[in-house]
Amino acid sequence: MICLCLEGGERNDKMMNNKFGYPEFDENGIKVLTEMEGLYKDMLMNITVYKMKNGDVREFYSVNEEQAVLLVTGDVKYQWEKESRNVKRGNFLKEGIWCLHVCKDTKVTITAFADTEILVQSTTNEREFAPVFYTPEDCIEALAGKDLCEGTARRIVRTAFDYNNAPYSNMVLGEIVGFQGGWSGYIPHHHPQPEVYYYRFDKPQGFGACFIGDDVFKIKDGSFSALTPGKTHPQVTAPGYPMYVVWMIRHLDGNPWTDRVDDPDHLWMVDTPITYR
Template identity: 25%
Template sequence: MTSSHHLPAGTAANGPYTVDVGPASAGWDHSALRVLRLPPGGRHAYHTGGSEWIVLPLSGGCAVTADGRTFLLTGRPDVFSAVTDFAYVPRDAHVTITSRDGGRFALAGARCERRLPARYGPAPAVPVELRGTGTCSRQVNNFAAADTFDCDRLIAVEVLTPGGNWSSFPPHKHDEHRPGEESRLEEIYYFEIAAHGGTPGLGYQRVSPSGRGRGTDLLAEVRDGDAVLVPDGWHGPSIAAPGHDMYYLNVMAGPDGERAWLVRDHPDHAWIRATWPGQPTDPRLPLYTAPSQ
């Protein structure tokens, strides 16, 4: 199987970014992800170009300035402890990110046409969804899902999978335009894996050919800081090793006129959904909820 779509930690680093994936490096047209690490008192400036971006704290807080407005992001200690606030910045803007105490910040981006206003996304407004049951139970923080936060092209969510569980299951795809049934979306998975007793964690990610596009075929052992690119194909499961909770940030965008996450389940595995109503949700979930207003 090819590993060209698996980017182990450090292999996609570029300058101040520990991960820097965009249309040029991915060989596609829309989706982008950067992970910025700032030291205490650190400052980073960039131009958004033809893309819209969300600045999402992974650990720590920051101030984001764009279009003459400054948004103070409280952030969080880490991705396994809290929902975070975030900032949206539009295309064709100059952005400055500063952090008094330092931290790590995901910049989720998508090429777009419309220039929407810069604005703040409060943590209490983030819908936290429990999806699946039994060993398919996972938590989804829908901070920039298509129906929860207005963007032109960008769709982004966080998924938390307790150790031993499977998420992104049943395998599904979104690589062809079928109105009302399926969207065309390029997708990036960015992983963080919880350590246990000082031992680093791991997980597994599968992508299999759908007969569309490149025929992406991948089975990767993923570790903290890895990324996986999904230009096409059935993707899933994402498997968390026992004892190690798994986090991934999904960044998606595509060419369809409607900004929507429409997927088709793999026909060999779609039946699993019918078993979920008869099983309880994993009692470890939610790992946390959004703070109250």
């Protein structure tokens, strides 16, 4: 069955299925995307976005969850253990990743010096590991899909940490920048591990579409998708509106995410030039 949920932004999350959400910030500047209990429990992650103003201070601590604290945009001071770092990020489309990754039982304090948005991803993990502060220089950034389908699937892929550089973690965190009018997550692919995408545009009217299996959802600024394991999930953004995506995966016990599984129906185009001009 095909679900064309293209105007669902005004609906309450509980009226939607558990594949896509349009949450808003509450009066305290908190926007919950997924929780390990509730509508999106199959994602196996707690993911929350916070708005902060100049002078705001927030603390993040969990007894049994590792945490990744990502600066989406703003001017902040990170503090953890005996360390601190002041960083700014003005444009999430053009500037790279600043992210602090800590194990359980580690407090992180964020102080804002301007309007700021941060995202916190967490999940259970009994392992202990030293905190890692990822900078744009530390993260892998690649231009993917540049030779596919006349460049219509070009996108920038940034990876902060995954199984390759953080095998002690139960999570993966990265970012995608989709070029205006282009596709990402292409060719259509899937994997058995749950994944969440959080979407931002530099203009609030920006939009696109996300395909999860046979279901289609309108992407809006601040929306997110909860990608069902085993379902393909390509997405496209409208001309004029490059799209920023935070992508977050939860490893499964004994089955960490290491690569995508391309849909065999579409593999033909990888090695076949497509030109009509």
